[in-house]
Amino acid sequence: MATSTGVSARESKHASKPVVDLVAATVRFCGDSGDGMQLAGNQFTNTSALAGNDIATFPDFPAEIRAPRGTKAGVSGFQIHFAAKEIFTPGDQVDALVAMNPAALVTNLGDLVRGGILVVNKDAFDDKGLKQAGYEESPLEDRTLSAYQVFPVEITRLTRLAVEELGLGVKEADRCRNFYAMGLVFWLYDRSLEPTLRYIEAKFGKRPEVAEANRRALRAGYNYGETTEAFASQFRVHKAELAPGTYRNIMGNEATAYGLITASIRSKCELFLGSYPITPASDILHELSRHKNFNVRTFQAEDEIAAVTAAIGASFGGAMAVTTSSGPGIALKQEGIGLAVMTELPLLIINVQRGGPSTGLPTKTEQADLLQAVCGRNGECPVPVIAARSPADCFDVVQEAWRIATRYMTPVFVLSDGYIANGSEPWKIPDVKAMPPLEIKHPSPLTNGEEFHPYQRDERLARPWALPGTPGLMHRIGGLEKQDITGNVNYEPANHQHMVDLRARKVANIAQDIPPQVVSGPPRGKLLVLSWGGTYGACATAASEVQAQGGSVAHAHLRYLNPFPANLGEILHRYEKVLIPELNRGQLRLLVRGEFLVDAAGLNKVQGKPFSVFEVVDKINELLR
Amino acid sequence: MSTDTSLPVLTPNDFASDQDVRWCPGCGDYSILAQMKKILPSLGVPREKMVFVSGIGCSSRFPYYMNTYGIHSIHGRAPAVATGLKASRPDLTVWVITGDGDGLSIGGNHLMHAIRRNLDVNVVLFNNRIYGLTKGQYSPTSPLGKVTKSTPMGAIDNPLHPLSIAIGCEGTFVARSIDTNIKHLGMVLKRAAEHRGTSFIEVYQNCNVFNDGAFEYATDRETKADTTIELEHGKPLIFGKNRDKGIRLNGMNPEIVELGKGISEDDLLFHDEQAPEPSLAYLLSRMTYPEFPEPIGVFRAVDRPMYDELLNAQIAEAKKTRGEGDLNKLFRAGDTWVVE
Ligand code: SF4
Numbered sequence: 001m002a003t004s005t006g007v008s009a010r011e012s013k014h015a016s017k018p019v020v021d022l023v024a025a026t027v028r029f030c031g032d033s034g035d036g037m038q039l040a041g042n043q044f045t046n047t048s049a050l051a052g053n054d055i056a057t058f059p060d061f062p063a064e065i066r067a068p069r070g071t072k073a074g075v076s077g078f079q080i081h082f083a084a085k086e087i088f089t090p091g092d093q094v095d096a097l098v099a100m101n102p103a104a105l106v107t108n109l110g111d112l113v114r115g116g117i118l119v120v121n122k123d124a125f126d127d128k129g130l131k132q133a134g135y136e137e138s139p140l141e142d143r144t145l146s147a148y149q150v151f152p153v154e155i156t157r158l159t160r161l162a163v164e165e166l167g168l169g170v171k172e173a174d175r176c177r178n179f180y181a182m183g184l185v186f187w188l189y190d191r192s193l194e195p196t197l198r199y200i201e202a203k204f205g206k207r208p209e210v211a212e213a214n215r216r217a218l219r220a221g222y223n224y225g226e227t228t229e230a231f232a233s234q235f236r237v238h239k240a241e242l243a244p245g246t247y248r249n250i251m252g253n254e255a256t257a258y259g260l261i262t263a264s265i266r267s268k269c270e271l272f273l274g275s276y277p278i279t280p281a282s283d284i285l286h287e288l289s290r291h292k293n294f295n296v297r298t299f300q301a302e303d304e305i306a307a308v309t310a311a312i313g314a315s316f317g318g319a320m321a322v323t324t325s326s327g328p329g330i331a332l333k334q335e336g337i338g339l340a341v342m343t344e345l346p347l348l349i350i351n352v353q354r355g356g357p358s359t360g361l362p363t364k365t366e367q368a369d370l371l372q373a374v375c376g377r378n379g380e381c382p383v384p385v386i387a388a389r390s391p392a393d394c395f396d397v398v399q400e401a402w403r404i405a406t407r408y409m410t411p412v413f414v415l416s417d418g419y420i421a422n423g424s425e426p427w428k429i430p431d432v433k434a435m436p437p438l439e440i441k442h443p444s445p446l447t448n449g450e451e452f453h454p455y456q457r458d459e460r461l462a463r464p465w466a467l468p469g470t471p472g473l474m475h476r477i478g479g480l481e482k483q484d485i486t487g488n489v490n491y492e493p494a495n496h497q498h499m500v501d502l503r504a505r506k507v508a509n510i511a512q513d514i515p516p517q518v519v520s521g522p523p524r525g526k527l528l529v530l531s532w533g534g535t536y537g538a539c540a541t542a543a544s545e546v547q548a549q550g551g552s553v554a555h556a557h558l559r560y561l562n563p564f565p566a567n568l569g570e571i572l573h574r575y576e577k578v579l580i581p582e583l584n585r586g587q588l589r590l591l592v593r594g595e596f597l598v599d600a601a602g603l604n605k606v607q608g609k610p611f612s613v614f615e616v617v618d619k620i621n622e623l624l625r
Numbered sequence: 626m627s628t629d630t631s632l633p634v635l636t637p638n639d640f641a642s643d644q645d646v647r648w649c650p651g652c653g654d655y656s657i658l659a660q661m662k663k664i665l666p667s668l669g670v671p672r673e674k675m676v677f678v679s680g681i682g683c684s685s686r687f688p689y690y691m692n693t694y695g696i697h698s699i700h701g702r703a704p705a706v707a708t709g710l711k712a713s714r715p716d717l718t719v720w721v722i723t724g725d726g727d728g729l730s731i732g733g734n735h736l737m738h739a740i741r742r743n744l745d746v747n748v749v750l751f752n753n754r755i756y757g758l759t760k761g762q763y764s765p766t767s768p769l770g771k772v773t774k775s776t777p778m779g780a781i782d783n784p785l786h787p788l789s790i791a792i793g794c795e796g797t798f799v800a801r802s803i804d805t806n807i808k809h810l811g812m813v814l815k816r817a818a819e820h821r822g823t824s825f826i827e828v829y830q831n832c833n834v835f836n837d838g839a840f841e842y843a844t845d846r847e848t849k850a851d852t853t854i855e856l857e858h859g860k861p862l863i864f865g866k867n868r869d870k871g872i873r874l875n876g877m878n879p880e881i882v883e884l885g886k887g888i889s890e891d892d893l894l895f896h897d898e899q900a901p902e903p904s905l906a907y908l909l910s911r912m913t914y915p916e917f918p919e920p921i922g923v924f925r926a927v928d929r930p931m932y933d934e935l936l937n938a939q940i941a942e943a944k945k946t947r948g949e950g951d952l953n954k955l956f957r958a959g960d961t962w963v964v965e
Contacts, residue, residue: 050962246961291955299712302734303734315709316696321709468676468694469714471671477695478688
């Protein structure tokens with residue numbers, strides 16, 4: 001997002017250079033995957049969050065684990081948008097770019113705003129580095145960078161100099177370069193070094209010489225900004241107006257894990273996670289396996305199929321059963337999910353979507369698994385689907401999913417994506433005491449010889465969740481078609497029709513048990529933007545920007561994708577046009593057209609990248625013309 | 626939940642569900658079902674604490690016929706379903722019923738990992754060397770050259786030995802029995818139930834419709850004494866109608882010898898089901914008819930920590946060292962800030 005300049009320059013109380021106040025700024029660190037750019041980004045994020053800014057982040061990982069050093073394939077980046085107002089996206093364009101080598105420069109320069117700040121590690125611009133990036137001549141020497149404020153800094157040499165006295169090897173000294181770069185950017189945005197110094201102590205405390213080297217590099221970078229002539233001014237982004245409370249920074253996968261633990265405690269149901277490592281979902285497995293003191297059982301299965309079927313076994317036993325994965329893994333789980341539909345057992349399936357098809361783009365984001373979630377199984381196999389809209393929203397969404405799963409005895413899909421999973425934002429820590437319990441009922445023992453009917457339904461059409469160990473409730477379930485009420489195997493034509501309809505009705509009824517869809521903007525009129533999942537930030541920001549310019553556009557963001565909220569059809573028909581922006585080829589659009597006969601337009605992008613706000617703004621304006 | 630400690634005495638009939646058994650008349654599955662019902666009352670476990678988990682195939686209909694809890698899951702996945710169940714409910718007695726196709730073909734991966742984890746479940750693999758439910762295709766245990774509907778010119782895949790697989794997967798209890806040898810089968814099932822850790826039992830099961838007589842050599846009254854050999858811990862390997870033949874080790878290889886003529890029992894291979902190294906059990910699992918009599922009984926029964934026990938011990942340990950989970954603490958573990 002372009003820098004919006006606020007107050008005029010004035011003297012800072014402790015620095016000798018003028019300070020320019022900004023409403024918001026976007027910074028990106030990029031370098032080789034071994035350069036520690038994710039760490040730099042995370043530290044800057046944390047520091048900005050602690051300074052009271054609203055933040056949104058976007059880490060961009062290389063596809064290969066160890067692409068050759070200095071190549072374009074190995075470039076890793078981390079973008080932070082921080083602001084003195086509420087923000088919803090990591091920013092379209094970058095105000096300040098730190099490029100640790102030529103490959104990082106060439107792959108990231110396109111996102112730097114004209115006139116933006118460009119800090120490069122001059123030492124990396126040697127013949128080899130330039131050649132790997134495809135530069136014939138050094139961009140520092142010709143006019144390539146004339147549109148930017150370029151600051152070539154000898155980061156390698158100056159870092160080595162800063163740690164010289166500690167007697168580290170060259171390799172170890174060079175590993176401190178990201179701290180030098182951090183220090184410089186911290187100075188540039190008038191940030192405190194304290195949180196990072198605390199981090200260094202916690203992380204490297206056991207290796208005092210490494211800790212000291214990182215500290216020195218950090219301070220050297222900071223002092224470089226302050227003392228050299230290179231930078232004329234500092235920038236400052238004030239606190240954002242956030243609702244009162246205690247905050248922390250949270251990433252999407254972390255929020256998912258916390259939400260699961262919370263749901264487990266609220267429902268007094270011990271958590272069982274069956275999972276198989278896959279990018280970008282593995283961090284949920286990692287996080288949950290660290291919290292065994294919450295009675296969390298994590299099972300790293302032999303494959304995706306075992307992960308889901310083990311979870312189904314645990315659900316039969318009465319656990320809060322969860323399986324986590326990404327697109328290709330979900331494809332493998334679908335037969336198992338069908339079993340959970342047939343046996344009507346509660347189960348959460350969390351899909352952290354990535355670019356597909358097949359192995360696709362493991363580290364890049366996409367929203368192309370919506371149809372897989374809604375329709376991806378054999379037979380008539382309805383599964384409720386809900387999607388998170390931001391990193392912190394994952395916390396609420398998984399709890400809502402568990403509420404639905406247990407009230408309706410059904411598996412529930414939760415859709416997240418790589419962008420949400422690895423992105424972060426400030427999260428207002430909820431009041432644990434104010435959280436209502438999630439009531440779950442299990443039938444009591446039958447001791448008088450009465451017959452137990454495992455497929456006898458309640459008013460919501462949910463069957464009883466009878467747990468092994470309960471006398472008198474012995475029953476057998478399975479994937480074969482069930483007879484209504486008794487649950488015995490049954491192949492009769494009329495029974496099958498009845499059961500298929502029943503399962504469909506049960507899921508459709510959930511629409512009566514979820515909040516009605518809300519719309520921001522005019523309640524009727526020219527255009528409605530309808531979005532779902534991780535595109536929330538870009539769509540909400542775009543709609544409000546156009547509204548601010550006087551455009552008649554409304555925005556509705558769907559959390560519930562199956563079933564849709566009961567009032568959605570009525571909302572859609574109140575607008576002349578409907579625009580559905582998606583990071584796929586129009587999957588929600590297909591469902592909405594099919595269900596509501598609305599001729600919705602699409603804005604579709606599949607580049608492994610989130611929407612920029614301006615892309616959505618342009619499309620809105622086009623449709624309003 | 627009932628905490629009645631004086632268990633009612635159960636009979637085999639108490640374990641019969643209200644469902645009609647639908648296997649083909651004469652199928653070996655009936656006998657296995659009958660032996661299972663016979664031994665269960667002796668375990669002292671209430672019915673509601675038992676769960677039968679199966680996959681897909683003729684054998685996998687088993688849970689429907691048991692008046693216990695049960696899951697008839699999907700093809701090959703029973704060991705995984707059982708893993709999730711047993712890991713989260715260690716108080717339950719869990720049986721897995723599978724077949725040669727279900728357990729060794731589509732579900733081979735799950736079987737392998739369940740065995741190596743040594744979860745406290747009992748796996749009974751009904752081996753009939755054919756796909757019965759899908760009406761007669763060759764299975765991973767069908768012999769080379771087997772002519773079936775899908776192999777009109779004979780099977781060309783080398784067959785698997787189920788017990789060699791189980792031993793290769795570090796199985797702690799590995800055994801074999803035969804559907805018609807009901808006393809022996811009951812004994813093996815009972816020992817499997819009593820073993821702590823994954824018990825793996827292969828049962829030779831006749832599919833009289835699609836592969837009749839596949840194990841006739843081992844079941845025929847006339848021949849079985851010469852074609853099978855009953856393993857007993859600490860005893861020499863003796864077989865034959867007149868118990869005059871034995872198995873001796875010649876270097877690394879077993880050989881058949883006749884007793885008498887200078888060869889005594891002491892020269893024979895003595896069975897040791899508790900041998901820490903699985904080499905002997907593996908060697909026995911490789912003895913196949915017609916070169917050798919095929920061993921039945923317990924090949925291996927050793928002690929090793931169980932997955933479910935270790936998993937739950939880690940939970941207890943985490944609670945001891947870090948205290949019962951506290952959400953407030955969890956949420957505030959890192960840096961926080963206050964907005965007034
Ligand atoms: S097909 Fe074979 S295995 Fe299946 S029930 Fe019939 S006889 Fe038994």
